[in-house]
Amino acid sequence: MNVVKVGLLGLGTVGGGTVNVLTKNSSDISRRTGYQVVVSKASARDLSRLRICDTDDIQLTTNPEDVINDPEIQIVVELMGGEEPAKSLILAALAQGKHVVTANKALIANHGNELFAVAAKHNVTLAYEAAIAGGIPIVKAMREGLTANGIDWLAGIINGTGNFILTEMRDKGSAFADVLKEAQELGYAEADPEYDVEGIDAAHKLCILASLAFGMPLNLERVYTEGISKVTPLDVTYAEELGYRIKHLGIARRRNEGIEMRVHPTLIPEKRLIANVDGVMNAVVVKGNAVGSTLYYGAGAGAEATASAVIADIVDICRQLGNTSSNAVPALGFLDTELKDLPILSIEDVETAFYLRVPVEDKPGVMAAITSVLANNGISIEAVLQKESEHHGENTQVILLTNCVVEKSMVSALKEIELLDSTTGAATRIRVESLQ
Amino acid sequence: MNVVKVGLLGLGTVGGGTVNVLTKNSSDISRRTGYQVVVSKASARDLSRLRICDTDDIQLTTNPEDVINDPEIQIVVELMGGEEPAKSLILAALAQGKHVVTANKALIANHGNELFAVAAKHNVTLAYEAAIAGGIPIVKAMREGLTANGIDWLAGIINGTGNFILTEMRDKGSAFADVLKEAQELGYAEADPEYDVEGIDAAHKLCILASLAFGMPLNLERVYTEGISKVTPLDVTYAEELGYRIKHLGIARRRNEGIEMRVHPTLIPEKRLIANVDGVMNAVVVKGNAVGSTLYYGAGAGAEATASAVIADIVDICRQLGNTSSNAVPALGFLDTELKDLPILSIEDVETAFYLRVPVEDKPGVMAAITSVLANNGISIEAVLQKESEHHGENTQVILLTNCVVEKSMVSALKEIELLDSTTGAATRIRVESLQ
Numbered sequence: 001m002n003v004v005k006v007g008l009l010g011l012g013t014v015g016g017g018t019v020n021v022l023t024k025n026s027s028d029i030s031r032r033t034g035y036q037v038v039v040s041k042a043s044a045r046d047l048s049r050l051r052i053c054d055t056d057d058i059q060l061t062t063n064p065e066d067v068i069n070d071p072e073i074q075i076v077v078e079l080m081g082g083e084e085p086a087k088s089l090i091l092a093a094l095a096q097g098k099h100v101v102t103a104n105k106a107l108i109a110n111h112g113n114e115l116f117a118v119a120a121k122h123n124v125t126l127a128y129e130a131a132i133a134g135g136i137p138i139v140k141a142m143r144e145g146l147t148a149n150g151i152d153w154l155a156g157i158i159n160g161t162g163n164f165i166l167t168e169m170r171d172k173g174s175a176f177a178d179v180l181k182e183a184q185e186l187g188y189a190e191a192d193p194e195y196d197v198e199g200i201d202a203a204h205k206l207c208i209l210a211s212l213a214f215g216m217p218l219n220l221e222r223v224y225t226e227g228i229s230k231v232t233p234l235d236v237t238y239a240e241e242l243g244y245r246i247k248h249l250g251i252a253r254r255r256n257e258g259i260e261m262r263v264h265p266t267l268i269p270e271k272r273l274i275a276n277v278d279g280v281m282n283a284v285v286v287k288g289n290a291v292g293s294t295l296y297y298g299a300g301a302g303a304e305a306t307a308s309a310v311i312a313d314i315v316d317i318c319r320q321l322g323n324t325s326s327n328a329v330p331a332l333g334f335l336d337t338e339l340k341d342l343p344i345l346s347i348e349d350v351e352t353a354f355y356l357r358v359p360v361e362d363k364p365g366v367m368a369a370i371t372s373v374l375a376n377n378g379i380s381i382e383a384v385l386q387k388e389s390e391h392h393g394e395n396t397q398v399i400l401l402t403n404c405v406v407e408k409s410m411v412s413a414l415k416e417i418e419l420l421d422s423t424t425g426a427a428t429r430i431r432v433e434s435l436q
Numbered sequence: 437m438n439v440v441k442v443g444l445l446g447l448g449t450v451g452g453g454t455v456n457v458l459t460k461n462s463s464d465i466s467r468r469t470g471y472q473v474v475v476s477k478a479s480a481r482d483l484s485r486l487r488i489c490d491t492d493d494i495q496l497t498t499n500p501e502d503v504i505n506d507p508e509i510q511i512v513v514e515l516m517g518g519e520e521p522a523k524s525l526i527l528a529a530l531a532q533g534k535h536v537v538t539a540n541k542a543l544i545a546n547h548g549n550e551l552f553a554v555a556a557k558h559n560v561t562l563a564y565e566a567a568i569a570g571g572i573p574i575v576k577a578m579r580e581g582l583t584a585n586g587i588d589w590l591a592g593i594i595n596g597t598g599n600f601i602l603t604e605m606r607d608k609g610s611a612f613a614d615v616l617k618e619a620q621e622l623g624y625a626e627a628d629p630e631y632d633v634e635g636i637d638a639a640h641k642l643c644i645l646a647s648l649a650f651g652m653p654l655n656l657e658r659v660y661t662e663g664i665s666k667v668t669p670l671d672v673t674y675a676e677e678l679g680y681r682i683k684h685l686g687i688a689r690r691r692n693e694g695i696e697m698r699v700h701p702t703l704i705p706e707k708r709l710i711a712n713v714d715g716v717m718n719a720v721v722v723k724g725n726a727v728g729s730t731l732y733y734g735a736g737a738g739a740e741a742t743a744s745a746v747i748a749d750i751v752d753i754c755r756q757l758g759n760t761s762s763n764a765v766p767a768l769g770f771l772d773t774e775l776k777d778l779p780i781l782s783i784e785d786v787e788t789a790f791y792l793r794v795p796v797e798d799k800p801g802v803m804a805a806i807t808s809v810l811a812n813n814g815i816s817i818e819a820v821l822q823k824e825s826e827h828h829g830e831n832t833q834v835i836l837l838t839n840c841v842v843e844k845s846m847v848s849a850l851k852e853i854e855l856l857d858s859t860t861g862a863a864t865r866i867r868v869e870s871l872q
Binding site for chain 2: 017021022024025028029030031032033034129134135136137140141143144145146147148149150215273276277283288289290291292293294295296297298299302304305307308309310311312315316319323328329330333334335338
């Protein structure tokens with residue numbers, strides 16, 4: 001049996017999970033690969049900390065460079081998170097001709113272009129399946145499984161915390177802030193929840209998925225990002241009445257004019273499979289021009305689910321060890337030389353349908369005023385839900401679903417609507433996707 | 437650009453789709469792989485037949501051996517279907533050191549053990565992603581994406597025709613025979629529907645999935661197979677009232693005593709994602725001991741969806757061309773030498789919960805009689821639904837959900853129940869799976 005020695009940078013949740021899964025499944029993994037994958041060395045900040053895994057057979061160190069410089073280690077697994085020192089350590093490992101596996105989405109999204117180029121220069125692999133949607137083999141599906149397809153679009157629930165919050169808001173009718181507190185108590189949300197609920201984490205993942213889909217360099221700064229903190233129980237309920245669910249989606253779409261990359265709350269028809277992905281679970285729909293719609297579902301986080309992806313990457317690298325030709329799957333699924341700087345659309349040029357909720361006085365002519373503003377801006381209406389107030393003259397809500405319209409038309413229509421005499425407050429708008 | 441020449445055996449739906457997808461996506465495929473995949477020769481029975489693809493650049497022949505013997509062809513794609521002459525042709529191609537891609541599930545399920553051994557002997561690949569669930573990259577997910585996992589169980593909707601029929605029965609309350617006729621008119625079901633509706637096609641696919649999951653040789657003859665032709669609209673409705681959907685599932689499960697492999701109608705909780713996979717779509721849930729539950733969804737058939745999987749296999753082979761080491765992914769995901777003959781349970785030793793429907797006279801003591809028979813056989817009851825008849829003394833139905841019980845206990849309990857005075861006809865039983 002060939003032994004492959006692996007070094008871990010970081011021995012927290014995912015690191016511990018990786019050690020545990022390699023231990024409990026070592027026989028199945030060897031039967032599949034012909035390799036015995038051994039974690040021989042691991043670095044951690046605090047060696048006295050309680051671990052979720054047994055470390056008896058692992059040489060521990062507080063100095064990550066001990067791991068990288070160990071000549072017996074062929075594969076370095078970076079599970080520290082954050083940009084530095086993770087980036088410098090990965091660069092050092094690649095420069096030594098070591099393969100690297102990482103679960104670090106922020107790092108790949110921010111510095112992937114540079115890191116992949118360095119890996120290619122040294123003819124080694126930098127693998128990152130665990131960086132997107134945890135244990136779901138979505139990178140493999142996109143780089144290899146769907147390789148025959150031009151990708152039309154993809155849409156994913158790629159942040160479990162956000163999906164948990166939206167699911168609880170719907171199931172219990174609770175407000176965002178209350179559910180967030182609950183999620184923090186359950187350990188699903190961080191003390192500083194901004195990364196999750198404002199869509200930053202999802203933007204990291206979306207930017208990688210978009211590059212995989214369309215063969216372009218990573219463009220994190222071009223992802224339009226909108227969080228879920230402004231979604232109200234009222235909108236969740238009205239969406240439901242209209243036959244929709246509100247999900248926090250990352251969406252990438254190829255249009256003639258360019259590529260859309262955006263993260264925002266989205267109404268999707270309740271009949272779609274992805275509308276029924278609840279709680280902390282993740283799912284990605286990928287629409288290929290040959291295969292049609294496919295969906296990949298599973299746990300987006302967790303020690304062993306993420307370890308499942310980390311180890312799959314390790315095994316893929318094992319299978320390449322000793323190969324003389326360099327036909328390995330390229331980092332972003334397209335040959336490095338074939339990545340193209342595609343135009344990326346700004347959000348004002350994105351075309352979607354919209355859900356609108358306008359707080360209005362309950363008096364005659366209100367609906368006519370709103371719909372004529374929309375008509376003047378070239379926006380047609382798909383459905384209307386007018387909520388009656390108890391007493392004439394009180395405040396009420398007009399809820400509308402529009403057809404597809406370019407964002408900037410909607411922005412100017414809403415400005416006009418908010419200036420109407422009958423409008424009593426700021427209008428809410430949430431984009432709508434049919435995902436077909 | 438490296439050119440790889442491919443020969444097709446069969447130029448029908450999937451063959452035509454493969455040519456069309458290679459043409460329309462040739463640029464993306466080359467950008468991903470560095471290869472230009474060219475179909476240079478194809479065999480078909482009737483050269484005068486109208487094709488769905490352009491064949492101007494393809495040398496056509498009625499003799500499949502012309503394709504196999506062409507020294508320029510490195511990869512032979514078998515899309516004829518059926519056991520012979522497909523099998524002999526594949527063996528001839530493998531013996532010449534050519535890689536083979538096939539979409540032929542009946543062939544792999546029946547003769548895969550022999551074919552994989554011959555491929556290994558000649559150090560070439562026999563790939564079959566398209567044989568299971570069409571365009572869904574499920575073979576890749578199981579062989580590579582989930583390689584870190586011991587697989588606990590898998591459950592799949594792996595026959596689109598059957599799923600279409602069950603979906604229509606639920607949506608329209610129609611009888612099996614009526615929907616089958618409709619499916620035949622729509623071209624979803626063959627004139628001889630036995631393969632699809634009696635579960636034979638699903639058994640082929642399940643047997644391959646089970647070997648991929650557990651690392652054992654293919655064992656088609658040990659798959660328990662039950663079709664959907666006996667499912668009635670009544671059962672569909674009662675299942676619904678109990679919060680379940682009836683789906684035709686292929687299920688493989690690892691138990692201490694051995695492996696379960698079975699295809700049969702199954703009640704599953706309506707909340708499960710797979711319960712909401714409707715129409716002709718396919719989906720497979722795979723439960724790994726690290727990743728948890730994952731689901732893969734997409735089109736299980738169709739020219740271009742199947743071509744998507746065929747071409748992914750071709751590209752995987754291209755990536756291996758010229759590699760000197762032989763670390764390629766093994767045919768069944770485990771090294772050939774590591775496949776184990778695991779004990780396979782007969783259906784009487786399988787443990788599931790059950791849905792029972794017993795036609796009875798509507799008189800006092802009926803429920804007591806049935807439940808005491810169940811209790812005497814060690815079967816406990818999860819839920820009861822007693823339908824009232826209009827008039828006392830008329831026939832009615834007792835519907836029960838039981839807890840998990842070994843099949844043979846249920847068989848003897850049902851014999852006793854059918855002998856009760858109050859029972860007026862044959863009892864219906866459908867297995868129930870929680871899929872958690």
